[in-house]
Amino acid sequence: MTTDITTPLLPYRITICGLDELAGHAQGGFTHVVSILDPERADPEDFTAYLPHRRVLWRFDDTLQPGPGMTVPCERDVRKILKLGEELLAEKADQLLIHCHAGVSRSTATAVILMAQNNPGREPEIFQELSRVRPRSWPNSLMVGIADDLLGRGGALVRELRGHHARVAANHPDLATLIRLHGRAHEVPEA
Known part of the structure; x- marks a missing residue:
């Protein structure tokens, strides 16, 4: 399959x-x-100041493994994201804001x-675009891994995610330190 890399990844803007x-x-x-x-x-009460918009609210923790009181992102959550993706295209969305607690992991x-x-086949470009939109980002590897499986990417998303994590760790060592401290040290490549 030939992919035209001049075609935008999405027809709407993401923040x-x-x-x-x-x-x-x-x-x-x-x-x-x-x-x-x-x-x-x-x-958050901040949305009372926003213009009318369609908002979805999902609740799960930024974690990779089950623990006491933790709600781990799962296949059901990733399927909700994929369903929303279809709806955004059908609704001809213009601008999408995605937020989580820090704007670093679940949202990215x-x-x-x-x-x-x-x-499919544009995985490197996806992480280039993410770096442009949110340079200080550390996508939740569990969520990306589930998506890789559901989308049949054969590990391509996970491989590119590892490269992204390595670049971000080099450019933002403070973020890599925070990731290590929050029980995700295995995601941080060795220097």
Whole structure:
């Protein structure tokens, strides 16, 4: 299959942010919003200042393994992302805001999944675009791995994710340190 790399990955614009950035995007004109929050986190009040938009809210923790009181992202969650991707295309979405707690892991994994959905063979380009949109990003590897399986990518998304993690670790060593401290050291490549 030949892919035309001049074709945009998505026909709508994606913005990724964390909770502390939501107020700054209130006048962004977003037609659609994805909120990914920890299960016990209160819903942000910032959206009262936003123009009318369609918003979905998903609740799961930014974790890779089960633990006490943790809601691990699972296949059902990734299938919801893929279903939303189909709906965004059908609705001719214009601008999508994706946020999680820090705008680093769950939200960026969601963006990767949406970009990958209809773009087989463009995995390197997906992570280049992610780096452009959100340079300080560390997509949740569990979510990306599930998407790789569901989309039949044979490990291509996971391989590119590892390269992305290596580049981000080199450019943002403070983020790599935080990832290590939060029980995800196996995602951080050795220097």
